[in-house]
Amino acid sequence: MSEFKVVGQSVPKADALDKVIGRAKFAADISFPGMLYAKALRSPVAHGILQHIDYSAAAALPGVAAVLTGKDVPGANNFGIIIKDEPVIVKNGEKIRKIGDTLALVAAENEAIAEQALALIKVDIEELTPVLCPIAAMQPDAPKIYDKGNVLAVRKIVKGDTEAGFRDSAVVVQQQYKTQMVEHAYIEPEAGIALFDGDVVTMWVSTQNPHYDAKEVARNLNIGLNKVRVIQAATGGGFGGKLDVSVQVHLAMLAVVTRRPVRMVYSRTESIKNSVKRHPYTITMKTGADANGRLTAFECTIIGDTGAYASYGPGTLTRSAVHATGPYEIPNVKITAYTVYTNNPQAGAMRGFGVPQVAFAHEAQMDMLAEKVGISPLEIRLLNALRPGSLTATGQYLEQSVGIVSTLEAAAAKVREIKLERRGGRL
Amino acid sequence: MDKIKIQFVLNGETRQVEVEPDLLLIDLLRERLGLTGTKVGCGEGDCGACTVLLNGKNVNSCLLLAARVNGCEVVTVEGLGSYDKLHPLQEAFIAEGAVQCGFCTPGMLLSAKSLLDVNARPTREEIARHIAGNLCRCTGYTKIINAIEKVACADRHCACSREAEEGR
Amino acid sequence: MPFVYHAPRTLENLFATLDSLEQYSLLAGGTDLIVKWKEKLIDPKAVVDINGIAAMKGIEECPHCFSIGALVTHYEITASARLRAAATALYEAAGEVGSPQIRHIATIGGNIVNASPAADTAPALLALNAEAEIQSRTGISAILVADLFTGTGRTCLKPGQIISRIKVPASGQNQGSAFVKFGKRKALAIAVVNGAAWITIDGDKIKDVRLAMGAVAPTPIRLLAIEDWLRGQTLAASTFKTAGTMAEKLVRPISDIRSSAEYRGDLARQVVIRALETAARRAKGGCACG
Amino acid sequence: MKKRGVGMGCMWYGVGNTGLPNPAGAHVDILDDGTVLVLTGCADIGQGSDTALAQIAAEEIGVRYEDVRVVSADTGVTPDAGATSASRQTYISGNAVRSAARAAKQLILETAAEMLGVSQEEIIAGDRLLKVRAASGKSQAFTDCQSECRVGLGLDSGSDTREVSIAEVIAKCRMKGKLTLGHGWYNPDTTGLDAETGQGRPYATYAFATQVAEVEVDEDTGEVTVLRVVAAHDVGRAINPRNVEGQIEGGCAIGMGYALMEEIKLQEGNVLNCNFATYLLPTSLDVPEIYPLIVEDPEKTGPFGAKGVGEPALIPTAAAIANAVYDAVGVRITDLPITPDKILAKLKEKQNKGA
Incomplete structure (x- = not known):
């Protein structure tokens, strides 16, 4: 018998009933009388300077309620969870840092008119050489995406003496790993609908962090945070991709200017082109072990392409560094992780937050070491797994709830039960 | 642009509407008739969130001109069941944990129904094959297939093939 | 942008409608047409919905062949026990197209006239030596499906001409066919390479054979040189392997978002080996679909 | 030739933001009829936080799951709970x-203690009731004695004095003019990381996992089919086991x-594959x-x-699959994704070396 009455019970999900009958309201399902439809004009250029924008024809198109450009942003005109480096709308004379940067916003009576209006806006962009490779971006002579340089953050972790550790190692494996950029691909594209009622902006939006959204809206509209109400609509998946601002500030500005409800729903293509991605990494990893397979030393360098804007980039790379050893105790550790700007789509949070990349690497290292030492993958992991009393790479003392050994044992038992057979020998 | 008069049966009710030639069924349902249970995920037939039943078969409503449903029967998730009277598939989706974000759920339910209507006791493989046009990013499909299988089994009062499988 | 919509119910009305239009797109299943229209790759002034035309529907069995209406959906093909038995490659190809939703509305006629080099039914129809019935106001003619394609997305159909039905020879004794597809996933996949084989055997020899492949050239192609070599060869794994090697050398695929040219060459080899093996097994087995 | 292989992947994952404060707040209102309203800024994006938080509130207060309604993620009414990220919300x-x-x-306990004539510590809550702990010492005896007295006086044994419903306690509270509102917040116990050495306590706790994947690799085409995955996850405590399974499977x-x-x-x-026809997700x-x-x-x-x-659910999967591919065909792909063309090229390379 469980000591609990409700915890530990597989009760039905609170939201499931509304979702199975089609009554759950996702943001694109909400509408109001007199609603306008918003669309954004996006940069076709990865790196450049916006010289001039002429939207007179778009503004004159019947059915267009508003056209906004960078000069119309009342507040800070920047956002970002860690660093406020992304413009709400790029201003004349300012930098474009990726394909998809917002150059203008349109609100119109229907989507077709809004699209026609976008086509009527003329932009003049001075193109700059785009920086597309993070390793090239780190070179001193690389074109600068930001004045302060392209390396956004460096995270170092040092514990013990890796030189001595490798000297004392019986076996060492070293390998470079590369991981790709991927898309969250929540099935619901970004969407929101905003109202300006009295002096309060209210919006329903597909989001993972409404309180953050409200702060960015308030800063960029230059209104009190208590005058912004962000309500999370039913959200069709996020996986980290809906932590960043998408439609929120744009909708709020259009609702305030037009004093009408405004809805903005991304197409799938708009979603993939403009949302954050999982960081592509280049990882170099060197791991040493003694003749029994006990880990002795670990060195790792990680270069993460965070694209044009920081988003959760520095947080992701820091987490990668902290987790780079894997769930193993290693006495000597040296890790450096670089977060690097490029003119690629920005990378941010995605389920796993930089750890799937390093896990791909450290788990390959473990298998290679096991093979060299002549023990099984399970044995090398059990031998080195963190336990209560272990010290992590950051020197954290783990006191309790360190279940890696239990998961190894549980998995191994199941593997025996369902008869998974390893070609190379014991598991 | 001349409007086209169409008549069709929507969730059991005969409807007459005038549509523009380029109006898509998904937009007719969502924007004109207020049936927002049917979702737009990709707009190009690649995800199945917009799945409805057209004469009993699962189709992508984002790829169908509304004019084409003249004389047809269309079922959306709103026609499947209600708060008071859930369809067995809806009950099973709740009970089996087949719903996470819920965005693929309406389409998934309709694909499942179109399968069970022609094959009352499909295998897990047949279920997987029939919902292969409905992408789900949350569940890994396991619990969705469990839910559909549960209804198939209940329908026939049979020993659940999944239990048999698990016992192997 | 907006278009005029016509929905003729007979071939006569269809041709009259087509004659009256300067520019039009035919709407059958629409699973490609609507996507292209949404992506603004096409901008038809008129859309002619042919789904109401009964003469273009249904699967009929004639002596030694099937007459398949151009509006027959992929689903209908996969539901036909007769096609499964006697036009196995087509049955298999139809089941590999898109998703159940797509197969329920997309038509075989549409799959052909789109003239995609990767269309799944195309290699099957080529290997089965299928003919398309081309109909217009002035009459009806037949052309091998293989001769229909003039380039990627292009056919020899002229304005006012349509494909009304497809004639597919039925496989009989000592004959078998098979379709093989390599995609990047197991459903909703466009072929990286696909192909089909049809074979007639005489004892342990190959009496006659046709091989076709998709996604390795601007159009689906027949591999005539390999067919020539195969005739008279012994049914053996080594024979199929040699044919595969020939295919790898013969085809000149391109690199694109789905694959490199080199890897397509590797797959071309496997398509030929596997399609021949399966087709031969079916020819030997008596039951064409075994 | 198709060959099978098995590979293992492990992971750990610090719960919450790395070395940074990341508090969450919540309000709880126990209503007149004993049902409960929870206000939390936590955004449920389908993972099931509304459900888990309702279960936690129900367990703590002693009501049933269906008695709790969670109102979440509305900045007009709910306190900030930070982001639904970093696996931090549960x-x-x-x-x-x-x-x-x-x-x-x-x-409630204060009032219940008065009603039951015991100290608060002796009361346990569950299933909409507040009960005097069965094995409680002195007070137990006191109440037993009280019961005996009641029987002696010809009254019933007074079981109403051994337990009282939450609704009754709420009614009593209201009579006294007392609302039953609570608020709370939590910030995990972490420190920042040293700029030069990275030393510190970045997370208060870690989740762990081991996954084992079985694959089949077609040596002629390089195609990989993942047949089975065993996924063992240390979640501390599963608030809702079926939803935890759903997270793991997804x-x-x-x-x-x-x-x-x-x-x-x-x-x-520029993103070249910007639709679902070209950016491919796994299907059923x-x-x-x-x-x-x-x-x-x-x-x-x-x-x-x-x-x-x-x-954690997805972190070791790619690692396990990569190790399984190596086990199956003896080539290690070090750049993701492990596509058939990469495997085939490595197999050819290996064959040429062997020849």
């Missing part, structure tokens, strides 16, 4: 909700896509059979021992 918002629930419950599917098929292709900063026919295993090594600072599972 642990951090769970603790915040538990703390708010405890505060509201405290108000995570494995995304992990499989990451390992084998997903990749954004760029050209001059691509995902393996998944065996989720819930391992519970309770975290003493977690709500009822819970940690997190959202992200």
Whole structure:
């Protein structure tokens, strides 16, 4: 018998009933009388300077309620969870840092008119050489995406003496790993609908962090945070991709200017082109072990392409560094992780937050070491797994709830039960 | 642009509407008739969130001109069941944990129904094959297939093939 | 942008409608047409919905062949026990197209006239030596499906001409066919390479054979040189392997978002080996679909 | 030739933001009829936080799951709970909700203690009732004695004095002019990381996992099919085991896509595969059979021992698949995704070396 009455019970999900009958309201399902439809004009250029924008024809198109450009942003005109480096709308004379940067916003009576209006806006962009490779971006002579340089953050972790550790190692494996950029691909594209009622902006939006959204809206509209109400609509998946601002500030500005409800729903293509991605990494990893397979030393360098804007980039790379050893105790550790700007789509949070990349690497290292030492993958992991009393790479003392050994044992038992057979020998 | 008069049966009710030639069924349902249970995920037939039943078969409503449903029967998730009277598939989706974000759920339910209507006791493989046009990013499909299988089994009062499988 | 919509119910009305239009797109299943229209790759002034035309529907069995209406959906093909038995490659190809939703509305006629080099039914129809019935106001003619394609997305159909039905020879004794597809996933996949084989055997020899492949050239192609070599060869794994090697050398695929040219060459080899093996097994087995 | 292989992948994952404060707040209101309203800023994006938080509140207060309604993620009415990220909401918002629930419950306990004539410590809550702990010492005797007296006086045994419903206690509270509101917040115990050495305590707790993948590799085409995945996850405590399984199964599917098929292709900063016809997710026919295993090594600072599972679910999958591919055909692909053309090229390379 469980000591609990409700915890530990597989009760039905609170939201499931509304979702199975089609009554759950996702943001694109909400509408109001007199609603306008918003669309954004996006940069076709990865790196450049916006010289001039002429939207007179778009503004004159019947059915267009508003056209906004960078000069119309009342507040800070920047956002970002860690660093406020992304413009709400790029201003004349300012930098474009990726394909998809917002150059203008349109609100119109229907989507077709809004699209026609976008086509009527003329932009003049001075193109700059785009920086597309993070390793090239780190070179001193690389074109600068930001004045302060392209390396956004460096995270170092040092514990013990890796030189001595490798000297004392019986076996060492070293390998470079590369991981790709991927898309969250929540099935619901970004969407929101905003109202300006009295002096309060209210919006329903597909989001993972409404309180953050409200702060960015308030800063960029230059209104009190208590005058912004962000309500999370039913959200069709996020996986980290809906932590960043998408439609929120744009909708709020259009609702305030037009004093009408405004809805903005991304197409799938708009979603993939403009949302954050999982960081592509280049990882170099060197791991040493003694003749029994006990880990002795670990060195790792990680270069993460965070694209044009920081988003959760520095947080992701820091987490990668902290987790780079894997769930193993290693006495000597040296890790450096670089977060690097490029003119690629920005990378941010995605389920796993930089750890799937390093896990791909450290788990390959473990298998290679096991093979060299002549023990099984399970044995090398059990031998080195963190336990209560272990010290992590950051020197954290783990006191309790360190279940890696239990998961190894549980998995191994199941593997025996369902008869998974390893070609190379014991598991 | 001349409007086209169409008549069709929507969730059991005969409807007459005038549509523009380029109006898509998904937009007719969502924007004109207020049936927002049917979702737009990709707009190009690649995800199945917009799945409805057209004469009993699962189709992508984002790829169908509304004019084409003249004389047809269309079922959306709103026609499947209600708060008071859930369809067995809806009950099973709740009970089996087949719903996470819920965005693929309406389409998934309709694909499942179109399968069970022609094959009352499909295998897990047949279920997987029939919902292969409905992408789900949350569940890994396991619990969705469990839910559909549960209804198939209940329908026939049979020993659940999944239990048999698990016992192997 | 907006278009005029016509929905003729007979071939006569269809041709009259087509004659009256300067520019039009035919709407059958629409699973490609609507996507292209949404992506603004096409901008038809008129859309002619042919789904109401009964003469273009249904699967009929004639002596030694099937007459398949151009509006027959992929689903209908996969539901036909007769096609499964006697036009196995087509049955298999139809089941590999898109998703159940797509197969329920997309038509075989549409799959052909789109003239995609990767269309799944195309290699099957080529290997089965299928003919398309081309109909217009002035009459009806037949052309091998293989001769229909003039380039990627292009056919020899002229304005006012349509494909009304497809004639597919039925496989009989000592004959078998098979379709093989390599995609990047197991459903909703466009072929990286696909192909089909049809074979007639005489004892342990190959009496006659046709091989076709998709996604390795601007159009689906027949591999005539390999067919020539195969005739008279012994049914053996080594024979199929040699044919595969020939295919790898013969085809000149391109690199694109789905694959490199080199890897397509590797797959071309496997398509030929596997399609021949399966087709031969079916020819030997008596039951064409075994 | 198709060859099978098995590979293992392990992971750990710090719950919450790395070395940064990341608090969450919550309000709990126990209403007149004994039902409960929870206000939390925590955004449920389908992972099931509304459900888990309702279970935590129900457990703490002693009502049933269906008695609790969670109102979440509305900045007009709910307190900030931070982001639904870093697998933090069950642990951090769970603790915040538990703390708010405890505060509201405290108000009930005070009144209940008076009604039952015992000290608060002797009362346990559950299933909408507040009961005197069965094995409680002195007060137990006192109440037993009281019961005996009642019987002696010809009254019933007075079981109403041994337990009282939450609704009755609430009624009593209201008569006294007392509202039963609680608020709470939680910030995990962390420190920043040293700029030069990275030393510090970045997370209060870690989740752990081991996954084992079985694959089949076609040596002629390089195609990989993932057949089965065993996924053992230490979640501390599973608040809702079926939803935890759902997280694991879904995570494995995304992990499989990451390992084998997903990749954004760029050209001059432009995304080339920007629709679902070209950016490919696993379909129902691509995902393996998944065996989720819930391992519970309770975290003493977690709500009822819970940690997190959202992200851990996918972290070791690609690693396990890569190791399984190596086991099957003896080539190690070091750049993701592990596509058939890469495997075939390595197999050819290996063959040429051998020849």
